[in-house]
Amino acid sequence: MENEQFLNQNDFYQIVLGRRSVKSYDPSVRISREEMAEILEEATRAPSSVNMQPWRFVVIETPEGKEKLAKLARFNQTQVSTSSAMIAVFGDMKSVEYAEDIYSKQVELGYMPQEVKEQLLAAFKPSYENMPQRDMRDVVLIDSGLVCMQLMLVARAHGYDTNPIGGYEKDQIAEAFGLDKDRYVPVMLISVGKAASEGYPSYRLPVETVTTWV
């Protein structure tokens, strides 16, 4: 691709403003597990509510995994078949189970004194544990949206393109990949690969249409 050879992979504006949804990839390109883990590690630097990091990823990269996914993403066969990997993103409704781990580690790393950890956990853990399902769903979807955006941008810094996909069988995806559907809320699929054809440009509403100044 013409575009690609000019992409400076650390150029913020080229990465952000040059991003388009790419649906067709070079099927011969594999992304190593090491590199994909690096992409995910960078993506998960995204912030989240009380740092609960409720995002969960199923990286679907084998022919068997893709075959299973293809049935649940019938409008997106090109992405499934040509991408290096499809990432199914979920939000964990019980992310609070990691609260103790996360905050202990923050103390251990010197990011936070023990007293602050205890104050913070006392302040949010009970409300998180007793949060109505609907409110928790809001939180995990918003936080997962954050990580998905960062993931798509980081993928470009690694030389790949992506397509965020919302139209798939959300009611079946968790169970298909062995996850408890009541715990893991589907967020989106993200295809990742080396672009084989460019994405289309797309129009955005003017800022004044979507913004009020107060």
Place this chain on the structure above:
Amino acid sequence: MENEQFLNQNDFYQIVLGRRSVKSYDPSVRISREEMAEILEEATRAPSSVNMQPWRFVVIETPEGKEKLAKLARFNQTQVSTSSAMIAVFGDMKSVEYAEDIYSKQVELGYMPQEVKEQLLAAFKPSYENMPQRDMRDVVLIDSGLVCMQLMLVARAHGYDTNPIGGYEKDQIAEAFGLDKDRYVPVMLISVGKAASEGYPSYRLPVETVTTWV
């Protein structure tokens, strides 16, 4: 700030991996409406489901606006009082009202032939118009999460820092700023300003904890 003078404002990894939640800003710094519009324009290059762009922003920058907000964000008084602006992000449950506008513009700009526009609108508009509220809420929260992440990163490219805030009076925020609370779902507040003190580093769960490979 020491950090700041070394920040190359187009360095992707410095922007992304150097981002921390900053809660305290130089209160003397104003962001012009032109620059804030530019930040929002760049943020809204984020993708969204069928390009409906359901994000809406209330940029709160006047003393009167901030006074109103302060009552609804009592755990975040420092951000409200010292930031250049607080951005209240909402998701529009009726974004489909812009479908015709958006897709006509895509045709006008040569991004899409007229027939494709008609096929696409016919394919998604009825289902969007009749989507159960709960499903629509999921869509607008995820899409708004995407734009919020891009907004926080773009703000850094402009030399500012941010803090995403989820703990505020979500049930009162729409009406307080004259929006229909049934139509506009609160997503988060984002404070924006010139950092006066550095944010804290924070721990992330290892990739293997949040990822399954299939």
